[in-house]
Amino acid sequence: MTTRGRSVVPSAAESHPPLRVALLGCGVVGTQVARLLTEQADDLASRVGARLELVGIAVRDAAAPRDAAIDRSLLTEDAEGLVARADVVVEVMGGTEPARALLLRAIEAGAAVVTANKALLAEDGPTLYKAADAAGVDIYFEAAVAGAIPIVRPVRESLAGDHVRRVLGIVNGTTNYVLDQMATTGMGLEEAVKEAQDLGYAEADPTADVEGYDAAAKAAILASLAFHTRVSLDDVAREGIMSVTAADVAWAAQTGHVIKLLAIAELRDGTSAGGSAGVSVRVHPALVPTSHPLANVRGSFNAVFVEAESAGELMFYGRGAGGAPTASAVLGDVVSAARHRVLGGKGPQESTYAELAILPASAAVTRYQVRLDVDDRPGVLAQVAHALAEHGVSIEAVRQPTAPGGADAEGGVAELLITTHAAPESALAATVAAVAGLDPVRTITSVLRVEGA
Amino acid sequence: MTTRGRSVVPSAAESHPPLRVALLGCGVVGTQVARLLTEQADDLASRVGARLELVGIAVRDAAAPRDAAIDRSLLTEDAEGLVARADVVVEVMGGTEPARALLLRAIEAGAAVVTANKALLAEDGPTLYKAADAAGVDIYFEAAVAGAIPIVRPVRESLAGDHVRRVLGIVNGTTNYVLDQMATTGMGLEEAVKEAQDLGYAEADPTADVEGYDAAAKAAILASLAFHTRVSLDDVAREGIMSVTAADVAWAAQTGHVIKLLAIAELRDGTSAGGSAGVSVRVHPALVPTSHPLANVRGSFNAVFVEAESAGELMFYGRGAGGAPTASAVLGDVVSAARHRVLGGKGPQESTYAELAILPASAAVTRYQVRLDVDDRPGVLAQVAHALAEHGVSIEAVRQPTAPGGADAEGGVAELLITTHAAPESALAATVAAVAGLDPVRTITSVLRVEGA
Incomplete structure (x- = not known):
């Protein structure tokens, strides 16, 4: 089959x-x-x-x-x-x-x-x-x-032997898109909401999103899961993003933060400053330090950040909506x-039911960034480009830049930085060998693959 | 009980x-x-x-x-x-x-x-x-x-109705720490490895980490899980980080990348450029665009990025090692x-066996960042600070900065930016009200909570 x-x-x-x-x-x-x-x-x-x-x-x-x-x-x-x-x-x-x-x-x-x-x-x-x-x-x-983010199963099962202390979630893609646009372009809230509506990220009536109702429902479910206790929508303190201004966003950047609408569920033991013991569940815009993993959750993506006693910090990231x-x-x-x-009573078994070919390393398809020292004279770049083309490797970019240290080419040597399009590893390797053999090429300084682009 | x-x-x-x-x-x-x-x-x-x-x-x-x-x-x-x-x-x-x-x-x-x-x-x-x-x-x-990162259960179960196309993992904390230090400080590989050893992040013999053996073992397991096929350590093409230089890291930054040691498992359908059909499993250093979620995985943290047909992009982040x-x-x-x-045959039930108190919004403990316009005259800052202290709210920082737009104080009005230490919401709210009532305070421009710090 x-x-x-x-x-x-x-x-x-x-x-x-x-x-x-x-x-x-x-x-x-x-x-x-x-x-x-x-x-x-x-x-x-x-x-x-x-x-x-x-x-x-x-x-x-x-x-x-x-x-x-x-x-x-x-x-x-x-x-x-x-x-x-x-x-x-x-x-x-x-x-x-x-x-x-x-x-x-x-x-x-x-x-x-x-x-x-x-x-x-x-x-x-x-x-x-x-x-x-x-x-x-x-x-x-x-x-x-x-x-699509697996969060229920990890919290119910993977963390079943641990104690969750806090959950911070970006769980509404519409508001995250709006706040992200404000931060990126400097536009105001209303304009960003309008844009989100035009792109289909926000409903014609955006109330459920921008007033935090959608996030509050998810906060209630997350809190119930994390703390094994009954939390309903009415228990969630809720504040939307409508009061966030372009100035707030600009100030946030100035102080090393981004503004995110967070769904927060915390277990408080009552020992810290003036707090009572119990569960605090709330949704509101918050300043998040740019170094925090949640700060990098861009556009309409969602993420849930979990702090557990033994596991420490965990984050789950992905698409929060869509068919x-x-x-x-x-x-x-x-x-x-x-x-x-x-x-019946058996748990999930890892059935290796598919028998797929394991490809050799040479069959991997990837992109290369090659750095090389060449003679600093006209025609060298063309010669190198020709060698790549001969091996069926197409070039995305060739640069002849100033070295990061600021040193310029010296002694008739120039540095080239070549980024290729995707090609089989074998073709790339053969190309690099061919380029290394070219007369004006002094050294291949570095060969690195590019992934995730 | x-x-x-x-x-x-x-x-x-x-x-x-x-x-x-x-x-x-x-x-x-x-x-x-x-x-x-x-x-x-x-x-x-x-x-x-x-x-x-x-x-x-x-x-x-x-x-x-x-x-x-x-x-x-x-x-x-x-x-x-x-x-x-x-x-x-x-x-x-x-x-x-x-x-x-x-x-x-x-x-x-x-x-x-x-x-x-x-x-x-x-x-x-x-x-x-x-x-x-x-x-x-x-x-x-x-x-x-x-x-600690729940990755096995999500891939085996949450994605059981989907098709995984690609897994990119930062699965070795030692090498991620080393590469991160190189990027942050500009130090060379050997120095960074030495530092990791001094801090206990790397073994006295770091071979298993820096040569990619540890990552390769995890790549084999991830590939087996993701593609339901038998992949063993011998099937993994492996390249460590020993050849990565400070210059590589600097060049990466210059071209908008960071260098990460990635464990990669890909399903190739054989239709793309020169590739064969099957599974490609490999470990090597790679340039990752700074905009990619994996690029922000810092220090000794691990993360696994999954691309699935319906779910799209997912990422799982956390501590990859430690007792x-x-x-x-x-x-x-x-x-x-x-x-x-x-x-027996029953799956995981959500038993809400703990009956915890749900705290009111006023009991949440958080930090505030308050922006306010005040009369631009001596003593105002002290007056505001006094009002905060009276309510038991301690100040982390007060700034009287230039507005992000570059406009300076005009018409005898100065802007203050106050960040508090953690305090109960009720105390913070009362404090803001008291500050608003002070004579030299013209407007409270913005009140935002700080989370994740």
């Missing part, structure tokens, strides 16, 4: 009967989830040990227009009926009702549930967690906080829930 | 008999694991639903000196005997043998295993994974890659393994 160019070793567990997946909601995220469940069906089957069969998609209006990826025969307006015949219920409809009622019904019926619904979890998550506990079924909600990133988080949860169904 | 100042609601599942934990190895990490298992026994019992009983610690020499936190009566030189009577075996001894034999024996005996042994997993991980699969037991190894951070990762795995034992 081959999927997407990889050979996949079929697992014995695939003899397990298919698991029935019900999808509640077919908006931006739901459409992506449905698409991936179909397109990657073979891959998912390998990972789960059983096929995942999408048995229906509950929508409000089955006649409404849909993305072409959606099999219309799966659409139903009978969400309750759909839930009753599923092994795994995936809720991406949003809002508190009927989402809550449907999830509780799914849990009672013994289905595992996956939800991306931050509003519902922030308002009443513990009710769902307790219902799942009582029924002995799984509830997963990685997508409800910070989209595909959120669908990735949802599918990860679906696979986890489904694997538990198939494997 | 109260542990560490939090009220913990006892779980019904605590009626489950204790789980026997065997610890193999008692070095820096093992000592921390033993300490945490003892100190946090009540907390761990709440999280697992059963008590974790440390039944023995296998060491080479039971008579050797140990940290005072170690209960010497637990020490044994009979590792095989210890393994035979455990529910969960935790291996932190390192090296391939006898670690491999002991883990295989534990797996055969039906115990769940947790290991932090990157050398063993890089050499022969798939043998262990397959043995665990066959025996139907759990194997966890979060601590084997990048210490306490690594022990945190090990304990997270122990809790996961133990919960699976106790709960």
Whole structure:
């Protein structure tokens, strides 16, 4: 069996009967989830040990227009009926009702549930967690906080042997984009919000973002997770970014800070200056030192910074919103829930089911930055460029700069700095050897690869 | 039941008999694991639903000196005997043998295993994974890659419904510290390595770090995880940092890059320039653009940057080494393994077992940066400082700076910028109100909190 160019070793567990997946909601995220469940069906089957069969998609209006990826025969307006015949219920409809009622019904019926619904979890998550506990079924909600960023699973599981002391999150991409634009261009808040709206990063009514409501919902969920205690949206002190001025942003830069809208959850032991013991959960704009990892979270990205007793400082960074990133988080949860169904008490096994070729070092494709000393006379650059072209390596830039130390070319020697486009390592290595052999080339001073560009 | 100042609601599942934990190895990490298992026994019992009983610690020499936190009566030189009577075996001894034999024996005996042994997993991980699969037991190894950073669980589980395309990791803290020092101070490689040795960040023999062997082992594990395929240490093309010069580092800065030792695992589909299809796994120094999230990973921190098809760009950041951070990762795995034992087929439930007080917004402890316009005459600063002191708020700094726009004080008005030390929100708010009421204060222009400092 081959999927997407990889050979996949079929697992014995695939003899397990298919698991029935019900999808509640077919908006931006739901459409992506449905698409991936179909397109990657073979891959998912390998990972789960059983096929995942999408048995229906509950929508409000089955006649409404849909993305072409959606099999219309799966659409139903009978969400309750759909839930009753599923092994795994995936809720991406949003809002508190009927989402809550449907999830509780799914849990009672013994289905595992996956939800991306931050509003519902922030308002009443513990009710769902307790219902799942009582029924002995799984509830997963990685997508409800910070989209594609795995934060729920690390906090619930990886840090289960540690104590979280503080969580600082940039969990709203719209406001982060706005504040970042203000810092980068000097523009005012209203102008930056307008730009974000034009680019589709902000809604026509940006209240939920700029007033911090969205961040507050995520803060409540993060605080509940981190401190194993019930925190709801009403417990979160909230302040938006509307009062942040261009002058604030400029002053922040002057004092070595950037302004970020932070979701903060802190455990206070009551011993420090005038504080009481308990959990403090709040959302407000804050000055963050430019040296702090959160300060470098740019544009519409999200990040969650965690301070734990033994682990120290951790940060999780990625796309906090968008159909595909959120669908990735949802599918990860679906696979986890489904694997538990198939494997029973066993945890996640690392099945090396794909048998991929390991490429030799020479097959890596990368970019080179080569520094070399050459005779300082006309035509040398052309000669070097010709040697590269002969080996099929194209040049991104050649510079003949002043050395960082400020020393100029001396004794008829000039320094060249060549950056190539991506090419196979073997071609690059052969090229460097050829260049080294050129008459006017005195020394190859340095060869470094460029990554992450 | 109260542990560490939090009220913990006892779980019904605590009626489950204790789980026997065997610890193999008692070095820096093992000592921390033993300490945490003892100190946090009540907390761990709440999280697992059963008590974790440390039944023995296998060491080479039971008579050797140990940290005072170690209960010497637990020490044994009979590792095989210890393994035979455990529910969960935790291996932190390192090296391939006898670690491999002991883990295989534990797996055969039906115990769940947790290991932090990157050398063993890089050499022969798939043998262990397959043995665990066959025996139907759990194997966890979060601590084997990048210490405290949750990377194994996110890649195995959170991204289980996605396709990883590329992993770029800064996975060796010693070399990252060395390269960072070179970039910051302009010092040469040898001097930076010497300094790292003096500070205890580098071993007396730094070969495993500076030649990239440590990073290569982690690259092999990451590649196996990300691409579900068997990659061992021998498959990794490896180049260390010994050839990186101060001039390279200076040139990198000049062209908008930093030099990082990267562990790279890439899936190549064979369609791009001259490349073949398969997995490329390599470790080498590379130029990384300063705008890339990895460029800001400073000092001895680690980070793993993941590019996935749907999720997009993700980064995981934290402490990659050290006793306490690594022990945190090990304990997270122990809790996961133990919960699976106790709960059977159920996944991780979010039990809100702690009932903590939610503090009001006024109880938050934070720092303020206050900007205000005041009359430009002597004594005003003292008057403002006095008002702060009266409310028990201490001042970190007062500045009377030139505005970022360059405009100087005009019309007898000066601008003051006050940064406070940490104080309760209520005290800060009262102080700001008092300052606003002072005669020479014209306007409070801005009040912003400072976080992350």
